[in-house]
Amino acid sequence: xxxxxxxxxxxxxxxxxxxxxxxxxxxxxxxxxxxxxxxxxxxxxxxxxxxxxxxxxxxxxxxxxxxxxxxxxxxxxxxxxxxxxxxxxxxxxxxxxxxxxxxxxxxxxxxxxxxxxxxxxxxxxxxxxxxxxxxxxxxxxxxxxxxxxxxxxxxxxxxxxxxxxxxxxxxxxxxxxxxxxxxxxxxxxxxxxxxxxxxxxxxxxxxxxxxxxxxxxxxxxxxxxxxxxxxxxxxxxxxxxxx
DNA sequence: TATAATGTTTGAAC
DNA sequence: AGTTCAAACATTAT
Numbered sequence: 001x002x003x004x005x006x007x008x009x010x011x012x013x014x015x016x017x018x019x020x021x022x023x024x025x026x027x028x029x030x031x032x033x034x035x036x037x038x039x040x041x042x043x044x045x046x047x048x049x050x051x052x053x054x055x056x057x058x059x060x061x062x063x064x065x066x067x068x069x070x071x072x073x074x075x076x077x078x079x080x081x082x083x084x085x086x087x088x089x090x091x092x093x094x095x096x097x098x099x100x101x102x103x104x105x106x107x108x109x110x111x112x113x114x115x116x117x118x119x120x121x122x123x124x125x126x127x128x129x130x131x132x133x134x135x136x137x138x139x140x141x142x143x144x145x146x147x148x149x150x151x152x153x154x155x156x157x158x159x160x161x162x163x164x165x166x167x168x169x170x171x172x173x174x175x176x177x178x179x180x181x182x183x184x185x186x187x188x189x190x191x192x193x194x195x196x197x198x199x200x201x202x203x204x205x206x207x208x209x210x211x212x213x214x215x216x217x218x219x220x221x222x223x224x225x226x227x228x229x230x231x232x233x234x235x236x237x238x239x240x241x242x243x
Numbered sequence: 244t245a246t247a248a249t250g251t252t253t254g255a256a257c
Numbered sequence: 258a259g260t261t262c263a264a265a266c267a268t269t270a271t
Contacts, residue, residue, distance in 0.1 A: 003249050049250075049251095064249095064250085065267085066266090067250090067268040069269095078267095094267095142250095144251090151250075152248085152249060152250090230250095231247090
């Protein structure tokens with residue numbers, strides 16, 4: 001479920017429930033379920049990996065973490081964290097964090113940091129990178145304050161496309177390469193979205209989890225890198241290490 | 244069947 | 258005070 005693109009897909013799938021009235025809310029999330037009853041959903045929004053259900057004066061935030069899922073119409077066998085009931089329909093959310101946010105979303109989130117947003121701001125992202133010269137680019141790409149929505153798949157694929165090694169230090173990467181990374185973080189996210197919609201994502205990944213299948217071609221190395229110690233997949237021959 | 248994985252927060256330990 | 262680490266949440270694909 002995680003990275004930004006599947007959240008955009010969820011938002012699109014939820015669209016038919018926009019302007020509908022919640023008849024009842026249930027689940028084991030620690031929010032006031034009563035507060036959702038008989039309330040009209042004004043909109044669905046997203047910021048990176050966060051999904052928002054917007055009501056008049058508050059918003060419900062859902063984050064799916066690593067294992068979260070959702071289902072329309074019929075419940076799964078396990079207990080939902082949140083279930084929204086409508087007149088003739090239901091939506092269920094599982095293994096996610098649910099929080100209530102008061103007031104305007106814009107006061108809590110900077111949408112120009114969301115790589116999939118219309119408001120995505122390349123110059124702002126580059127400016128933030130400038131302040132982190134000693135960080136590894138692999139770590140920085142996972143920083144949601146800079147690249148909201150980027151997860152480990154997008155990180156690895158964007159770095160491969162840009163030809164930069166994940167352990168490269170931000171301050172040592174040439175400006176043109178940094179620009180390429182920022183561009184690919186967004187471009188790959190939209191390819192991710194396109195491929196996921198037709199269930200063709202894994203076939204199109206060039207390095208992520210490709211250590212076995214690429215034997216005989218350019219070998220892909222897997223290594224836990226940086227402070228985050230997340231798995232990086234990269235080609236030593238095609239991705240330059242700047243340090 | 245065992246393992247690893249698209250994520251993040253929290254709090255203890257150093 | 259800063260960091261580093263494990264734990265916690267719990268599921269699914271391979």
